[in-house]
Amino acid sequence: MNNQFSGRIENPQVIEELMADKKSNKLFVFGANWCPDAMNLLKKLDDNSVKEILNNQFVTYFIDVEKYSINMEIYKSFGVEIIEGIPRVFLVNKSGKVLNLKSNDQWRDSRNIPDTEFVKYLQSFSSEL
Secondary structure, three states: OOOOOOOOOOOHHHHHHHHHOOOOEEEEEEEOOOOHHHHHHHHHHOOHHHHHHHHHHEEEEEEEOOOOOOOHHHHHHHOOOOOOOOOEEEEEOOOOOEOOHHHOOHHHHHHHOOOHHHHHHHHOOHHHO
16 A cells, blocks of 8 residues: 555545545545655555455545645545644545544554554444445
């Protein structure tokens, strides 16, 4: 899963269309390749127990913010204004509702959080999917 954050500039309208797509739940991960916590979160996402949940319940999208110089306006699509702090994770259900607005920044300290906690985090939203 190396280099998931590709430097690609995303179109906010396309992101909003993805969010509105009622076919699947979505997981949006904002990060950058220079960030140790974003890289650690990628490792967590590559864990078999996490991959099983993700593959069964979510379509995952990675959004690169580089050094907070690209794709920052996309945060507005999720209803938040953010200047810095990655990685950030947004869970969006099939109805287009962002489920974790209050905890999207929880993974900014990913390297100090046990890998098993991400599975628990995803499962904590299962009733809203």
